[in-house]
Amino acid sequence: MATGQLFSKTTQALFYNYKQLPIQRMLDFDFLCRRETPSIAGIINPGSEGFQKLFFGQEEIAIPVHLGIEAACAAHPTADVFINFASFRSAAASSMAALKQPTIRVVVIIAEGVPESDTKQLVAYAKANNKVVIGPATVGGIQAGAFKIGDTAGTIDNIIHCKLYRPGSVGFVSKSGGMSSELYNTIARVTDGIYEGIAIGGDVFPGSTLSDHVLRFNNIPQVKMVVVLGELGGRDEYSLVEALQQGKINKPVVAWVSGTCARLFKSEVQFGHAGAKSGGEMESAQAKNQALRDAGAVVPTSYEAFEGAIKETFEKLVEAGKITPVKEVVPPQIPEDLNTAIKSGKVRAPTHIITTICDERGEEPCYAGVPIFSLVEQGLGVGDVISLLWFKRSLPRYCSRFIEICIMLCADHGPCVSGAHNTIVTSRAGKDVVSCLVSGLLTIGPRFGGAIDDAARYFKDAYDRGLTPYEFVEGMKKKGIRVAGIGHRYQNLK
CATH class of the missing domain: 3.40.50.261 (Succinyl-CoA synthetase domains)
Structure with a gap:
């Protein structure tokens, strides 16, 4: 002690x-x-x-x-x-x-x-x-x-x-x-x-x-x-x-x-x-x-x-003179958190977001002045709605279709498989094959779903040490390292 x-x-x-x-x-x-x-x-x-x-x-x-x-x-x-x-x-x-x-x-x-x-x-x-x-x-x-x-x-x-x-x-x-x-x-x-x-x-x-x-x-x-x-x-x-x-x-x-x-x-x-x-x-x-x-x-x-x-x-x-009482000091004021101050009514804060694209007054909601029912009636899609929300006007069909393709690509691949996504986007922009390929390859990194280099390095090390698959996975968990080569969040050992 x-x-x-x-x-x-x-x-x-x-x-x-x-x-x-x-x-x-x-x-x-x-x-x-x-x-x-x-x-x-x-x-x-x-x-x-x-x-x-x-x-x-x-x-x-x-x-x-x-x-x-x-x-x-x-x-x-x-x-x-x-x-x-x-x-x-x-x-x-x-x-x-x-x-x-x-x-x-x-x-x-x-x-x-x-x-x-x-x-x-x-x-x-x-x-x-x-x-x-x-x-x-x-x-x-x-x-x-x-x-x-x-x-x-x-x-x-x-x-x-x-x-x-x-x-x-x-x-x-x-x-x-x-x-x-x-x-x-x-x-x-x-x-x-x-x-x-x-x-x-x-x-x-x-x-x-x-x-x-x-x-x-x-x-x-x-x-x-x-x-x-x-x-x-x-x-x-x-x-x-x-x-x-x-x-x-x-x-x-x-x-x-x-x-x-x-x-x-x-x-x-x-x-x-x-x-x-x-x-x-x-x-x-x-x-x-x-x-x-x-x-x-x-x-x-x-x-x-x-x-x-x-x-x-x-x-x-x-x-007895063995203690001289400590002189009092004034401590500094701790700044108050904004949320606490707002709840206590000490401050007022302006709103950070003002919407000019959506109007819920009247009998039905409107997007940039276009009633939602008319969008459904005309068979317009997500791209048309986004064109109204972002650009405040109806864009030509080829524009709204392009928006929908972009959304589908992102939804399908996600941010951690961005190489394929970038290759496709570059291709849609009309670039040559080499440019398309390079745009995808340059995206590959530790967070890319394949993570080929990292996977090979970890798997070879485990093989050289004679670890069983269970021992390998448990060892990675204890170190807090995600197993490379498994790109989707749901593919992990709980």
């Missing part, structure tokens, strides 16, 4: 499995913190590559999208955080692949339901290689004024209300992501705010523990006090008790373990998290709170008194 600060104002991340909203929220937070560079370096989306357009303040930026983890790490060697939004089925495999990349230092696993055996393997590998796993079943974490993971702390309004756009003096760690947002608010009310906050996740075997992060906070000079929110179930809090007893933590710790109400029920109670289930007296909230209190932590008598305990501890540090 790392011994100091995980993130900074220059930290960049790779985001696995494209999710527009959490990525945009990260970029909005970047703008709020006046970062010079976006915190998202690249997106990994197996099966597709290119760019995704998002907003960095008022500026629209293009973030590269990569097919795989290795390619993304090679393209962005300074990105050392891997934010994994994969489902529980593939989260472990993709997280392990990321941990094995030399550039990745922190892996955040959002998914719930990751098998415990898989998590144990990830944790063991991370510890052996001095890397950090946050999660599974986490919203991540935040370093105020510097870096935010995914949906941590919720909306921009909530982030501003909790003063997370600039660093405070409090290190905070919790098992719960939802309660983290609540505590960010509480801490902002009675102190100068959060410096760093982490939600370790609610699983039985989290990638990193409460005590791991408290020990980190103890080594960060800007963190003057620590707030911990635990819960019944498991024994993670006892490692924090042990660290306090051994004198490894020399900063004030204000802690509360939730779930004291469990004793009011006659039968065993399972709370929302997988790990929030008491397996005996030692795992009860009451026993943990007492152990923390005995070890020297500030532990209130109830959750309602938690805020007061945090406030009192902070004020004592200020009086």
